[in-house]
Amino acid sequence: MKLIDRRMRLTELLLRCSISVFALLALILVVTDTEVKLIFTIKKTAKYTDMKAVVFLVVANGIAAVYSLLQSVRCVVGTMKGKVLFSKPLAWAFFSGDQAMAYLNVAAIAATAESGVIAREGEEDLQWMRVCTMYGKFCNQMAIGVSSALLASIAMVFVSCISAFSLFRLYGATKDRRTTPW
Amino acid sequence: MKLIDRRMRLTELLLRCSISVFALLALILVVTDTEVKLIFTIKKTAKYTDMKAVVFLVVANGIAAVYSLLQSVRCVVGTMKGKVLFSKPLAWAFFSGDQAMAYLNVAAIAATAESGVIAREGEEDLQWMRVCTMYGKFCNQMAIGVSSALLASIAMVFVSCISAFSLFRLYGATKDRRTTPW
Numbered sequence: 001m002k003l004i005d006r007r008m009r010l011t012e013l014l015l016r017c018s019i020s021v022f023a024l025l026a027l028i029l030v031v032t033d034t035e036v037k038l039i040f041t042i043k044k045t046a047k048y049t050d051m052k053a054v055v056f057l058v059v060a061n062g063i064a065a066v067y068s069l070l071q072s073v074r075c076v077v078g079t080m081k082g083k084v085l086f087s088k089p090l091a092w093a094f095f096s097g098d099q100a101m102a103y104l105n106v107a108a109i110a111a112t113a114e115s116g117v118i119a120r121e122g123e124e125d126l127q128w129m130r131v132c133t134m135y136g137k138f139c140n141q142m143a144i145g146v147s148s149a150l151l152a153s154i155a156m157v158f159v160s161c162i163s164a165f166s167l168f169r170l171y172g173a174t175k176d177r178r179t180t181p182w
Numbered sequence: 183m184k185l186i187d188r189r190m191r192l193t194e195l196l197l198r199c200s201i202s203v204f205a206l207l208a209l210i211l212v213v214t215d216t217e218v219k220l221i222f223t224i225k226k227t228a229k230y231t232d233m234k235a236v237v238f239l240v241v242a243n244g245i246a247a248v249y250s251l252l253q254s255v256r257c258v259v260g261t262m263k264g265k266v267l268f269s270k271p272l273a274w275a276f277f278s279g280d281q282a283m284a285y286l287n288v289a290a291i292a293a294t295a296e297s298g299v300i301a302r303e304g305e306e307d308l309q310w311m312r313v314c315t316m317y318g319k320f321c322n323q324m325a326i327g328v329s330s331a332l333l334a335s336i337a338m339v340f341v342s343c344i345s346a347f348s349l350f351r352l353y354g355a356t357k358d359r360r361t362t363p364w
Binding site: 103171 | 353
């Protein structure tokens with residue numbers, strides 16, 4: 001096997017393992033994040049289910065962690081068996097799965113980041129008050145969790161480029177097609 | 183030129199033109215969206231700049247509309263000149279640009295959708311009150327604008343698949359590599 005293919009496979013495996021790790025870390029940080037405050041003798045608890053976008057983030061990262069774990073196992077097993085057969089239908093399945101994962105997690109992070117900005121700065125014109133002044137610890141742990149999710153989704157973007165490469169090179173262009181008129 | 187290439191080029195051109203149209207439509211609908219209300223003798227005006235996510239959406243759609251217009255012109259000119267030379271560096275540039283556009287707009291829509299959900303339903307636990315009960319017309323026009331932006335970003339996802347195809351098939355896999363051990 002050419003050096004470039006060996007490197008590509010190793011990069012893919014490392015990226016998929018890091019996705020599982022970062023997605024799982026994000027999940028744990030966000031789900032275990034809670035802070036209790038006493039406001040005029042009323043006990044108030046901040047938790048991740050208070051924001052719809054964060055629930056979406058937890059679900060998206062859960063799916064990504066499991067999907068990437070399975071893909072990593074597939075990569076390792078395929079390597080040990082010495083059989084990395086790449087049929088077009090299979091390549092299309094991995095490419096579509098990787099693209100869906102990447103876009104799903106980018107959307108989840110963007111929605112959560114929007115909620116985070118409102119929670120930190122408020123939205124004055126709409127009278128949505130900031131909450132992080134009261135729940136500082138909760139917001140900080142949430143920020144670390146979202147950063148971990150961001151790292152996972154950056155890795156997902158690169159993995160989807162690798163699976164695009166693995167797929168579309170199977171449609172290898174012949175010389176004449178590259179300079180034809182249309 | 184093979185039929186598949188002819189169809190691919192036509193699909194690409196149609197998708198890029200529709201991105202420009204939908205992105206521009208979204209831009210116009212969102213930027214011209216305003217509603218005035220009299221609340222206890224105080225005149226209050228709802229406008230798109232009240233929400234940070236919507237400003238992000240406007241910027242992202244503006245960039246996408248211009249980028250896609252230029253790409254459409256490139257497609258048409260390349261066709262008329264009968265010269266669609268596809269060098270790897272150029273293919274990498276278009277692929278990267280298309281991927282960036284797609285992820286940028288998916289993120290912008292997710293952030294705006296999150297604000298929209300809060301505006302329509304409120305976020306009770308955080309005492310963020312819903313606003314669409316008061317600014318019904320504003321919210322409805324915003325929803326149409328975001329839907330148009332959503333159509334544009336779906337087209338961007340497909341265009342980025344086409345540019346991935348055009349790029350990575352230039353790295354056409356040779357027969358032996360496909361069944362090698364690693």
